[in-house]
Amino acid sequence: MPKPPTFQSPTATPAAIVDALKAVAGDPPKVRASFAKGRCVRGTYVPSDRAEEITRSRSFTRPSRVLARFSVGSSHSIATNRAPLLLRGFSFRLGDAHHSSDILTQSAPVHFAKTLEQMLACLKAHIPGPDGNPDIERVKAFSAANPEAMYQASYITAHPLPRNFAGTTYWGVHSFPATNSAGETRFIKFKVAPVGANVSPAESGVMADSDKLLHDDMEHRITSGNVRFSLMALLDRPGDPTMDVTIRWPDEDDRDEVRLGTIVITGLEPDQACDASIFDPANLAEGIAHPPDEIFAARRAAYALSLAKRR
Structure with missing residues (x-):
């Protein structure tokens, strides 16, 4: 497995990335640098009987409580300024106090930049x-010089989202080394697929305040019952790219996947339960290791800086 990289860019530091994210969003005070509009929820996780084939991490192989947050990207999305095409986020924490993992997923399977330098330039x-x-x-000039930075926007444009969080599919854009109960390690990608929800795409012209509609819909669904997702592991093949988060694995939609378990969202939590800390992408219980790409390597520091700023 490639060793996780460390980066010492003199300009594209985690602090510079956080400042640029805030600037793109209009520099709102005391909120997250990205995905600022969110709703904190709770639930449970039940592993499948195949989870140990993929990872020995107790976060994924044992039942646990779940703390999670559904969110919407900035109104100044780098992909588009049209609200129906904004990214959605789903972050969740599985496991217990000694074996917890934080997984961050979004409604597109790729990131908008391969390197920190490219990410900073894109945001600026x-x-x-x-x-x-x-x-x-300025946007056109950047896009022409960095075509891979448009892959996320192209995906979002081609795949209209459902009118609710519950029917949305979410991806982790990184390749995670997973070690199973037999000591075998391979790369996986996380995919969170809705169970039993309406996944029909929204018609064009969804209102600009659709984040409120999304959160109201989620609250109604939870108070009326529950919301279910299958947590899936997409399995790697030899030669898959693991360092570039702007591209998908070849034939990713048609390859083998294993259901790790089921996440059931059962209740609402005060937003402070999620806002008091962060979903730390580097918090992974043994059995799931850190992805080797450059963007992941910078995320822990960036999230901590964002938390300090909003405090």
Whole structure:
């Protein structure tokens, strides 16, 4: 397995990334640098009888409580300024106090930048001007010079989202080394698939305040019953790219996957239960290791800085 990288960029530091994310969102005070509009929930996780084939991590092989947060990306999305195409996020924590894992997923299977330098440049190109909008010529110039940075936007455009969080499919964009009960290690990607919810895409023209509609819908579903997702592991093949989070594995939608377990969202939590700390992407119980790509390597510091700023 490739060793997790460390990066010492003089410009694209985690602090610079957080500042740029805040600037793209209009620099709102005391909120997350990204996915600021969210709803904290609770639930349970029940592992499948195949989970130990993939990982020996007790976060994924034992039943546990779940703390989770559904969220919506910035209104100044780098992909588009149209609300129906904003990213959605689903972050969750499985396991107990000694074997917990935080998994961060989103409604597109790729990230918008391969390197921190590219990520910072992309964010700077999308910082809004005095009129509240980014400079379209600057955005076009960046996109022309960095075509891989458009892969996420292209995916979002081609795959309209359902009108609710419950029917949305979420992906982890990173390749995680997973070690199973037999000591065998391979790369997996996480996918969170809805169970029993309406997954029909929204029609065009969803209102700009759709984040409120999404959160109200989730609250109604939880108070009326529960919301279920299958937590899946997509299995690697020889030669799959594990360092570039802007591209998918070949034939990713058609390859083998294993259901690790079921997440059942059963109740609402005060937002403070999620906002008091962070879902730390580096918090992974033994059996799931850190992905080797550059973006993941910077995330822990960036999330901690974002938490400090909003406090």
